[in-house]
Amino acid sequence: MNPVLEAKGLGKRYGRRRALTDCDLSVPQGRVVGLVGPNGAGKSTLLQLACGLIQPTWGSIDVLGSRPGTSATQLAKVGFVAQDTPVYATLSVADHLRMGARLNPGWDEQFARRGISRSGLDLDQKAGRLSGGQRAQLALTIAAAKRPELLIFDEPAAALDPLARHGFLETLMESVADLGASAILSSHALSDVERVCDYLIVLADSRVQVAGEVTQLLQSHHRLAGERSRLATLPHGLEAVHAEHTNRASSVIVRSGGAPPPGPWKIEDIDLETLVLAYMTRAGLPAAHTAPMTEEATR
Incomplete structure (x- = not known):
């Protein structure tokens, strides 16, 4: 079985600044991975590389056995929720589901409807009028309803209050379990990582400091x-x-x-x-x- 994410000598440079340096990782499938580190450590860079949004300056990265973002098939295997949980303010919740169905060949409408119902969202409500927690739930539902093999979250709960964060993490774990997927969660809140993650990656100074199963570490x-x-x-x-x-x-x-x-x-x-x-x-x-x-x- 291929690792869910494998990096060899991976690096990314922006001008003279190194955002990621000589990163070596081999993350097994079926894990919920906590990615932690200070601001500027390279967490978002690593996740954007894993999604194929940017390309390495040197080294290599494979996600689910192939280079990220190189084909429609590979893109369909990965669901991504960015830090600002992007949704379209003028579109309703129902509009987002219709857009998801058009853009994703593996779209699971029943899964999406269950997620919306479980989160208590109103299909007719405009996304711009949702709370931060509700927007995060909507973004998670859209990412999960494409039935990916890997869900990637870049600080999705950073701006949420404790109650909304609790609800988001609960939905995250339910979605991962329903899909049988792997997940990578970047977070500054170690309590969140401790609650939901069984694998840990610590990034600091643009390098992987330690990685492994939480229990073994x-x-x-x-x-x-x-x-x-x-x-x-x-x-x-x-x-x-x-x-x-x-x-x-x-x-x-x-x-x-x-x-x-x-x-x-x-x-x-x-x-x-x-x-x-x-x-x-x-x-x-x-x-x-x-x-x-x-x-x-x-x-």
């Missing part, structure tokens, strides 16, 4: 806390992600193949927020200042 990362002198050098097999120091004590986020070995430190599990912040912080620091050295590195 949490199992392979821990915090070591103890005297600073005892944490100055870590055993072989532990990758130091980020460290915080006081005069005498240190706290180090480490990645390992399993549980860290016992030593003169306290071992603690970490949550998703701690993991994400550790990689984002590391991306913003000079390499020499990010964490202690391993024993292998000192040899």
Whole structure:
């Protein structure tokens, strides 16, 4: 089975600015992927490349086994909801469904009608008079009713209040389940990612910092806390992600193949927020200042 998204050495440049650098990814099908990172990290660039809206400057990207946007068949496999959840203000909800049916050969009218009914939308209401949450629901319904194999969401809930965000995420998960599709959700809200995603990609400084199944990432990362002198050098097999120091004590986020070995430190599990912040912080620091050295590195 082809990965839902595979990138090799992928990069995108706008003038002199690198928006994405040497991106290597292989995302399995059937996952709900959370894409997180600070503003300017390259999240929207990666999603636009995945949709075929822009082309790479170097490297390659395949989505569902082929280059994005190269054929009508490939385009039909991907549904995209942009950050501003674009709808046409002067068209009614019903007009949007009719337009979706004309533009998409795989359009599922019953699926679309169920989505509209479930969201409580009025078919006769103009899209320009809908609330932000209602516009997001309409955009999601249109993207899902083409029955894609992959749904891509670029910060679709960024401007929604908590109640509207909750409703949107609920509809998102129901749509993914109904379609049996994969999904990629870009979001600044880690609570949203934690709620609906089982795969994580952290982008920072235009590079992929870490990627993998959420459960496995949490199992392979821990915090070591103890005297600073005892944490100055870590055993072989532990990758130091980020460290915080006081005069005498240190706290180090480490990645390992399993549980860290016992030593003169306290071992603690970490949550998703701690993991994400550790990689984002590391991306913003000079390499020499990010964490202690391993024993292998000192040899």
